[in-house]
Amino acid sequence: MGMVKVVLNGKEVEALEGETILNLARRYGIEIPTLCYYEGFANGSCRICVVEVNGRLMPSCITKVSEGMKIETESARVTEARKTLLRLLLKNHTHRSKEEQMRCRVCEYAVKYGLEPAPVIPDVKVDDTHPAIVFNPSACVMCRKCVIACDIDQNNDVIAVIGRGSGTRVGFDLDTSMGMSSCVSCGACVDACPTGALMEKGWVPADKVVETTCPYCGTGCQVEYGVKDGRVIWARGAYGPANEGKLCVKGKFGYHYVNSPERLTKPLIRRPNVPKGPLNGRPIHEVFREATWDEALDLIASKIREVLNKYGPAAIGGIMSDRSTNESIYAFQKFMRCAIGTDSIDQSATLCHEPSAWSLATQLGFGAATNPIKDVLNSRTIIVVGSNMNETHPVIAAYVKRAAKQGAHLIIVNPIHTELARYAEYELLIRPGTDVVLFSAMAKYIIDMGWYDKDFIDKYTEGFEDWVRSLGAFTLEFAENVTGIPKDVIKEVAKLYALEKPSMIMWTLGITEHENGTENVSALINLALLTGNVGKPGAGLMPLRGQNNVQGGADVGCAPGRLPGYQPLMDPEVRRRFEEVWRCRLPSFVGFRSTEMIDMAKRGLIKMLYIVGENSVRSHPDSKAVAEALSKLEFLVVQDIFMTETAEYADVVIPAASAALEDYGTFTNTERRLQLTRKVVDSPGDARPDWWVFTELARRLGYDMGFSNSSEIIREMARVAPIFGGLSHERLEREGGLQWPVPSESSPGTPILYADGFPRGRARFRVVGWRGFDVVMERLYPYSLIIGRERAQYHTATMTSRSPVLKVIWRGPIVEMNPEDMGVEGVKDGEVVKLVSPVGEVLVRVRASNRVPRGVLFTTFHYPELLANTLVPAVLNPITKTPAYKDTRVRIEKVNA
Secondary structure: OOEEEEEEOOEEEEEEOOOEHHHHHHHOOOOOOOOOOEOOEOOOOOOOOEEEEOOEEEEOOOOEOOOOOEEEOOOHHHHHHHHHHHHHHHOOOOEOOHHHHHOOHHHHHHHHOOOOOOOEOOOOOOEOOOOOEEEOHHHOOOOOHHHHHHHHHOOOOOEEEEOOHHHOEEEEOOOEOHHHOOOOOOOHHHHHOOOOOEEEOOOOOOOEEEEEEOOOOOOOOEEEEEEEOOEEEEEEEOOOOOOOOOOOHHHHHOOHHHHOOOOOOOOEEEOOOOOOOOOOOOOHHHHEEEOOHHHHHHHHHHHHHHHHHHHOHHHEEEEOOOOOOHHHHHHHHHHHHHHHOOOOEEOHHHHOOHHHHHHHHHHOOOOOOOOOHHHHHHOOEEEEEOOOHHHHOHHHHHHHHHHHHOOOEEEEEEOOOOHHHHHOOEEEEOOOOOHHHHHHHHHHHHHHHOOOOHHHHHHHEEOHHHHHHHOOOOOHHHHHHHHOOOHHHHHHHHHHHHHOOOEEEEEOOOOOOOOOHHHHHHHHHHHHHHHOOOOOOOOEEEEOOOOOOHHHHHHOOOEOOEEOOOEEOOOHHHHHHHHHHHOOOOOOOOOOOHHHHHHHHHHOOOOEEEEEOOOHHHHOOOHHHHHHHHHHOOEEEEEEOOOOOOHHHOOEEEEEOOOOOOOOEEEEOOOOEEEEEOOOOOOOOOOEOHHHHHHHHHHHOOOOOOOOOHHHHHHHHHHHOHHHOOOOHHHHHHHOOEEOOOOOOOOOOOOOOOOOOEOOEOEEOOOOOOOOOOHHHHHHOOEEEEEEOOOOOOOOOOOHHHOHHHHHHOOOOEEEEOHHHHHHHOOOOOOEEEEEOOOOEEEEEEEEOOOOOOOEEEEEOOOOOOOHHHHOOOOEOOOOOOEOOOOEEEEEEEOOO
8 A cells, every 4th residue: 555645734744545534634643523434434424524625625534635635624614614514413403311412422522612512301202112222313413323333334234214305314124113123232323323312221421441352252342341330331342353343232232240149259168968959949058158268279179189099180070161261271271281180171162163173173284264254255155054143143244244245145054044044145955964965065066067276286285086086975966865955056056166266164053063063064174175265365264163262262272182272182292392381290191071071970980070161051962961970970169150050069169250351361263363351340259260260279289380360371371382472461452362373473463374385284185974864763753953042142141141131132942843843743833842852851832933944943052941952962973072952853742731
């Protein structure tokens, strides 16, 4: 980008060619008033940002600089023009409250330019039908920022300009009330509104505002929290690289958990002779007694020593939370390996995206997404597989919808209809569990047509010929018969992916939470390698991580056999280096994954578990078996922010600080970007950060962890793992988030992986197989149950259920069923039925839904009233031990009233 010289307020300055006058002024610390300006999008409707350019008045937000311009930002003509505009805006401008007036930039500018602000009229007519937002039309100045926020940035297409002339106004959908509209409650319109016309209900000004990273999904949105009297009172989107100010409903309205009176505040020890099991309504104090930190930690340490002396380190396992910071997760795996001597450590990736991580690492080099989220805007073809991202990752979905609106070919592959399909060129309603067949057939067709990238394959890959030979059975006819997708559609989709490049594939848990999850992901990787869609802008492979730090949990080594930075535990040279830095003997065995630990506990082989922030009773498969396993343990420690169903089985319950709002550290988002999470409020009572607890326990076991704060932990991470070599908290404060690998302090990070080749030497084609359906099982259990998520809730709803706003919006504990299937079963809408699987049964209310095809049911695991995972058998992927949450066979039985 070239430079031009202009005169700004009498001083010659250099400007970037093509930048706006507004941006130039801001770079030089000159503030120009704006109302309609929305960063990244042209608007220019309000003209309050007018400046004088070579004697003419021009809007600075849309006027680009050019050589020799003379710009005055506060001349007499400019000041008078702004005052005239303000008088016009104030003419019919009223507010309903003092708080709303405080949010109004028109009133702020009026005072600045010597005018009276708009009056406050409490009984002005408003639209308050939305559970969290109120709209005051009389405060609206038709700046259209809410329209840009909703329709162009978030791409939710709810808000529109309605009417003509003097009757022009902002409306929702087909001019209905906001509460009756299709609004998804992301709050983008509220955050954008410059006048308070759209505003959170009950908003008050904050004492301080702190920016941090959202605690929910793996998008990594930046959020500003308003704090008053030590409590979080509101949230708004901050301008981060992953979200550019956007949030979803959880990020905007899901903060109430941090203020909840139900937070754990003191260590709890189970009372003598109280059997383990659900509280079933009993007060906590009848089952547990409060303890001091010293008492609780001394007890845990003594029990660890006891188990080690009797059974050895293999009898102890630990499951860590991926909602914690990288620093705390790193500290946990180091504590378990060095202070206890066990490698049976895990985090939630085993339950969700481990098939992605394993296949990507095995075939390419790193178990992570190849490209930045925003790079989808550079894609010509986008395939979204097994993902309802409009609900699970709404901010990422906003970029995908924008790309589709701009002309990208969007292809949706999913067993159920999703909102995102409205923007798609093709929607492929695939039979659950047959993804590997579809993508192998696409690959075979691309090869048959000669559309593959021979140069890329020859230069960068291995195993091509063996893989090609394995594709013989995956004909178009076979794929149509197995997947239910017409072969002509398969042809067209294959053609787009191969020829309309760059092409990106995005997926979530719809293809990983299967017995053949690794095969599904490998089929996608093979397709990308075949067409050369790796290592380039707009191309690549993008697994959308479910939890805020599930990527980081894997990166820092919280998995059996894998040390920080994806270094193998059993490699002698790697072990030597880590033992030297950590001053300990590392375990000499590869441990169990979390699903295996539960089984080992049930069998009596694991005697003690340390579970941090993971509600295993609800999140693991076969909930009854999990409860039985926890009951059999000699000792269970649970560390969490609330008393969960899992904590009810504990011998000691440890009160944790909220990683996102009460600790300082980092999260790693789905695009490998490490971002800071800052302390927003103090922890309640005696709650402490996770890393502090592990450090104190290690000290009691005679091991010095070697750090006393989270900044020292990330410095140690940089020392032991080359992918973090150039990272520190100080650098992240200066520069913002960085995408690993960051091998040195001079490295800017790595936005796109494999641009210069593959760390394993050559990328590998992997032969994948597919096993046909079990006909007997299908006859006994004719429905495929998909267990997923909904937009307003998160995981086991430990946090989201505390939000009064999200409680109003939630869908509830129901199962969705196709109306034709309901007719066959004789089930009425709203009727309670029994779902029966090979391992369990639940009672559930049925809702008619046209988004699920025949033979498929959909529910969530958010609600304690519906323990959906009771139905999921412990049928695990043989490589990653991931359960098949997305294809559980069930039947329906009628129940008596």
